Amino acid sequence: MNSNASFMQLIPFAAVALIFYFLLIRPQQKQQKETQKMLDALKAGDRVITRGGMIGVITAVRTDEVELEIAKGVKAVFTRSAVGAIASAVN
Numbered sequence: 054m055n056s057n058a059s060f061m062q063l064i065p066f067a068a069v070a071l072i073f074y075f076l077l078i079r080p081q082q083k084q085q086k087e088t089q090k091m092l093d094a095l096k097a098g099d100r101v102i103t104r105g106g107m108i109g110v111i112t113a114v115r116t117d118e119v120e121l122e123i124a125k126g127v128k129a130v131f132t133r134s135a136v137g138a139i140a141s142a143v144n
Contacts, residue, residue, distance in 0.1 A: 092133045100140035
């Protein structure tokens with residue numbers, strides 16, 4: 054009888070853990086996968102928005118970096134993770 058009572062006390066903790074998984078952890082993992090898929094698909098010519106709000110066109114893609122033309126003749130190098138979105142997907 055005592056082991057049954059201790060098992061019943063664990064049920065609310067298990068329920069809370071399950072709720073946390075489905076409401077917080079699982080959606081975040083899905084979002085990370087989508088973001089990684091977008092970063093892997095970057096190519097020259099894509100118009101992107103960085104996480105800092107800079108808008109530019111990708112001129113070169115390297116392993117961990119992208120080169121953006123942010124104004125005519127002005128290029129800047131950013132890490133891939135600095136790219137927040139592809140501009141066509143935002144508009």
